[in-house]
Every structure is written in C-alpha cells, then in structure tokens.
Amino acid sequence: MSRRQLHVAAEVAQAMPAAYLAQLQAVVDDPDNRCARCGGPITGASAEAVILCDENVSTVRLAHPKCARSGVYQASGMRAAVTARITDPEGTDINTTLGRRQLTPRALVFLEPIMLLSLAPSGGQLADVEDPLAVYATQRGLEPITGQLDQITPEPTTTSRLHVESDGLVLTNPLGQDTIPADPDVLADWCTTARDDHHTAIVITARGLGLTQQPTTIEEAIATRPAWAAQINVHGLPQPRRRWWPRITKKTPDPAREPRQVSESPGRMSAHDRPRS
Numbered sequence: 001m002s003r004r005q006l007h008v009a010a011e012v013a014q015a016m017p018a019a020y021l022a023q024l025q026a027v028v029d030d031p032d033n034r035c036a037r038c039g040g041p042i043t044g045a046s047a048e049a050v051i052l053c054d055e056n057v058s059t060v061r062l063a064h065p066k067c068a069r070s071g072v073y074q075a076s077g078m079r080a081a082v083t084a085r086i087t088d089p090e091g092t093d094i095n096t097t098l099g100r101r102q103l104t105p106r107a108l109v110f111l112e113p114i115m116l117l118s119l120a121p122s123g124g125q126l127a128d129v130e131d132p133l134a135v136y137a138t139q140r141g142l143e144p145i146t147g148q149l150d151q152i153t154p155e156p157t158t159t160s161r162l163h164v165e166s167d168g169l170v171l172t173n174p175l176g177q178d179t180i181p182a183d184p185d186v187l188a189d190w191c192t193t194a195r196d197d198h199h200t201a202i203v204i205t206a207r208g209l210g211l212t213q214q215p216t217t218i219e220e221a222i223a224t225r226p227a228w229a230a231q232i233n234v235h236g237l238p239q240p241r242r243r244w245w246p247r248i249t250k251k252t253p254d255p256a257r258e259p260r261q262v263s264e265s266p267g268r269m270s271a272h273d274r275p276r277s
C-alpha cells in the first residue's frame with residue numbers, strides 16, 4: 001500500500017502503458033528514488049510522474065513537485081545516456097552493502113544501481129519494455145530469484161568474479177566493474193565467511209533495498225520486487241592467520257617518511273622537522 005501520493009498528468013497516463021503506471025505506483029515509496037531533475041532523494045508526501053523522451057527512447061521517472069510537474073518532457077540524448085549508465089566501464093552509480101545470512105553460502109553482496117525506472121522505444125508497446133535493472137543483472141550473470149533472503153539458492157555463474165581489494169570488493173563482468181567499498185572490519189569478517197564457504201558469495205540486486213537507510217528494506221524488497229542473484233567466486237581472499245606461529249610481517253616503507261630515510265644529508269633537519277624552542 002503506497003503512502004506517497006503519485007501525481008500523474010493526463011498526458012503521462014496517455015503516453016504510458018497501464019503496466020508502467022502500476023510499476024511506478026509500486027515503487028513510489030522506495031527510499032532510494034531520485035528526482036529526475038535535481039537528482040536528490042524523493043522524501044516528500046508526493047512525487048510527480050514524468051516522462052523524458054527523445055526520438056528513440058522514453059523513460060518514466062519520478063520528480064519532486066518543486067522540480068517538475070507531471071508531464072512529458074523532451075530530453076535529447078536519452079538513449080546514449082541510458083546506455084552509458086548501464087555499460088559504463090568505470091562502474092554504474094550504485095549503492096552497495098555487504099551482508100551475511102545463516103544458509104551457506106553466507107556472505108552476501110547487495111547492489112542497487114541508481115538508474116532509470118523503465119526504458120522503452122518511444123510509442124512502443126509493453127512487449128518492447130526493457131528493464132534497465134534486468135539488463136544490468138543479466139550482464140553480470142545474475143538470474144531472477146524469488147523468496148526469502150534466508151532461503152534462496154541462486155545458481156552459480158562464471159560471468160562475474162569478485163575480487164578482494166584493501167578497501168572493499170570489485171565485481172568484474174565482461175563490460176566493466178562495480179566497486180563495493182567496505183569498512184576494514186566489516187570486510188575482514190565478510191572475507192572470513194566467504195573463505196569458509198568455499199570462496200563463494202551471493203550477489204543480489206533489486207530495487208527498493210534502501211541501502212542508504214537505517215534500517216534497510218532489503219527483506220521487503222526481495223520478497224516483493226523483481227530481484228536477481230547468483231553465486232559468485234571470490235578471488236584474492238586473505239590467508240587465514242595462523243595464530244600459533246609468530247606473525248612475521250615484512251616491514252613496508254611508509255611513503256610519508258621515505259624522504260627523510262633516503263635523505264642525502266641525514267644529519268641535517270629540515271625547517272619542518274626542527275623542534276621549536
């Protein structure tokens with residue numbers, strides 16, 4: 001049941017198949033919705049349904065009432081913008097978080113690209129509708145899933161790989177990569193879980209996950225919206241610490257201190273280093 005009121009102008013209702021309208025109505029309360037004009041989160045009591053179109057593509061978006069009234073707007077370069085957003089090799093504009101569940105594999109990665117709601121040729125029929133999130137998911141080898149987070153068992157894929165980096169994870173796919181930043185402690189726990197589960201994690205994407213909110217709306221989103229997931233191999237997991245051996249750590253030079261260590265005249269202090277009297 002939607003709480004936020006959706007304003008739909010007559011010209012929008014006319015231009016939009018009824019199924020689009022239902023889809024828009026279903027997601028109007030999602031916490032991660034962004035305004036089509038200013039890009040800010042939609043938080044007010046109402047939202048405007050706007051259609052942006054050029055000669056090739058129509059997209060249905062939401063907007064703040066103060067930013068744009070419901071209507072059909074001409075916007076050149078829509079197809080290029082949409083394609084660039086889905087296939088950007090630098091990574092899509094995306095919210096991410098790491099998680100864990102009881103069932104193996106337990107390590108979870110949630111991805112919510114901030115992208116257009118729907119995409120169809122101008123004047124196209126519903127059969128032509130292409131969900132950009134479905135395109136995004138398919139490119140990464142994710143398959144549609146339904147059910148509870150603690151019960152789903154998505155198929156493995158080799159289309160994408162997860163790599164552990166010092167500041168998070170990277171999901172590589174044939175067209176590019178998504179970066180998933182993580183707090184070091186969270187990442188360390190996540191890596192331990194993934195390593196214990198045969199270097200495997202589950203990657204999940206859906207709308208309305210609320211990854212920027214506390215609490216998130218992950219469970220509700222996966223239970224009620226289209227969602228995609230796959231089991232994906234994790235590479236570059238750190239070796240488990242062997243605590244019964246003395247830890248031998250190779251001392252790496254600290255770049256900040258390096259100039260002083262390699263100074264040609266080690267006895268001389270720079271003005272910066274000289275103690276103040």
Ligand SMILES: [Zn+2]
Nearest residue numbers: 035038064067
């Ligand atoms: Zn706005």
